[in-house]
Amino acid sequence: MPAGPRPTGPKAFDRRLLAPAAVVVLTALAATGCSSGSSSSSSSSASSSSGTAGSASASAGASGSAAGRPGGGNQLQSDYQRVIKDVLPSVVQITTATGLGSGIVYDDKGDIVTNAHVVGTATSFTVTLAGSTKALDATLVAGYPDSDLAVIRLSNPPGGLRPAAFGDSTKVELGQITLAMGSPLGLASSVTQGIVSATGRTVSEPRTEGSPGAVIGNMVQTSAAINPGNSGGALVNLDSQVIGINTLAATEPEANGAAAPGIGFAIPASTVTSIADQLIKDGKVTNSGRAALGITARTYLDQNYRPAGAVVVAVVDGGPAASAGLQPGDVITRIGDTPVDSLNSLTTALASLAPGSKVTVTYSRDGRSTTAEVTLGTLATP
Numbered sequence: 001m002p003a004g005p006r007p008t009g010p011k012a013f014d015r016r017l018l019a020p021a022a023v024v025v026l027t028a029l030a031a032t033g034c035s036s037g038s039s040s041s042s043s044s045s046a047s048s049s050s051g052t053a054g055s056a057s058a059s060a061g062a063s064g065s066a067a068g069r070p071g072g073g074n075q076l077q078s079d080y081q082r083v084i085k086d087v088l089p090s091v092v093q094i095t096t097a098t099g100l101g102s103g104i105v106y107d108d109k110g111d112i113v114t115n116a117h118v119v120g121t122a123t124s125f126t127v128t129l130a131g132s133t134k135a136l137d138a139t140l141v142a143g144y145p146d147s148d149l150a151v152i153r154l155s156n157p158p159g160g161l162r163p164a165a166f167g168d169s170t171k172v173e174l175g176q177i178t179l180a181m182g183s184p185l186g187l188a189s190s191v192t193q194g195i196v197s198a199t200g201r202t203v204s205e206p207r208t209e210g211s212p213g214a215v216i217g218n219m220v221q222t223s224a225a226i227n228p229g230n231s232g233g234a235l236v237n238l239d240s241q242v243i244g245i246n247t248l249a250a251t252e253p254e255a256n257g258a259a260a261p262g263i264g265f266a267i268p269a270s271t272v273t274s275i276a277d278q279l280i281k282d283g284k285v286t287n288s289g290r291a292a293l294g295i296t297a298r299t300y301l302d303q304n305y306r307p308a309g310a311v312v313v314a315v316v317d318g319g320p321a322a323s324a325g326l327q328p329g330d331v332i333t334r335i336g337d338t339p340v341d342s343l344n345s346l347t348t349a350l351a352s353l354a355p356g357s358k359v360t361v362t363y364s365r366d367g368r369s370t371t372a373e374v375t376l377g378t379l380a381t382p
């Protein structure tokens with residue numbers, strides 16, 4: 001399940017708090033609920049209490065504030081049902097040999113966008129459309145694990161595919177009502193509700209067999225329940241627009257990795273459409289949209305063998321760092337106001353910034369601390 005940040009601000013998220021929201025294929029379903037393994041050990045405790053599209057029961061919690069106004073609760077319930085009717089047909093279940101997740105119909109040619117950790121190393125899939133039990137074959141178009149996104153394509157797209165409408169994620173605001181759609185624990189076409197809890201979050205995913213441990217910036221935090229199997233599904237606003245792809249949910253290390261309710265994360269729609277368009281057109285990402293210093297680095301250990309920065313191993317000729325005077329051997333300790341004590345924290349700090357922005361880099365050379373103004377470049381793609 002996806003995870004969230006500590007309440008300490010925009011610094012790197014504790015990797016132990018995160019788990020991908022993909023799930024292994026559902027093997028048992030009891031009358032009182034469901035049981036399933038998970039693609040990561042920390043997500044197996046996720047509950048299966050999310051409401052389904054048919055019941056619209058998810059509206060009960062959010063409609064409470066409107067219940068005091070004549071017709072208020074009924075109007076909100078009608079809004080939920082309208083959005084579900086509009087968008088749920090665009091949300092599919094994706095099954096691989098080892099697990100399952102969700103996806104969103106991207107166009108009428110059969111392209112489906114999902115998380116790279118749902119795809120994993122597979123190149124062929126079965127896809128089940130909403131409201132259908134027929135399994136359709138699909139193959140991999142391409143993936144971009146650095147942003148945890150991938151596109152697969154139906155081999156024989158049926159008529160009447162319903163591509164989703166993607167909204168402008170720069171207009172997402174705190175408090176907006178959201179619906180999360182997908183296949184939590186293998187329960188296809190399920191819907192949960194919540195609000196936008198925060199925007200602009202930078203999250204470090206855990207490194208697992210299905211995920212390379214991507215650092216993703218500008219994520220949308222939501223209180224809508226995101227459980228294993230929801231990965232790749234849609235986070236939707238009340239205008240029936242996808243504002244993000246459900247990707248991570250918080251787990252609590254002090255509770256043996258149990259789910260932390262109400263803390264989920266979605267990759268913003270602007271990132272999704274930019275990456276998906278490139279994967280469909282070119283079969284790869286040619287413009288990552290991610291900031292870079294133009295260096296190769298590793299974690300620097302001080303004399304007590306504790307992480308104390310990111311040491312520059314190599315500098316790209318003519319790149320941002322080289323132009324600002326950084327050299328191999330320099331130890332970066334801060335990006336702007338964000339402390340850097342490891343390669344991971346450097347990557348996380350850069351993920352929250354945009355190419356072309358100017359930032360003050362604090363670094364140590366020969367034991368002396370100094371600064372440089374760097375205009376960030378764009379992270380190169382494979």
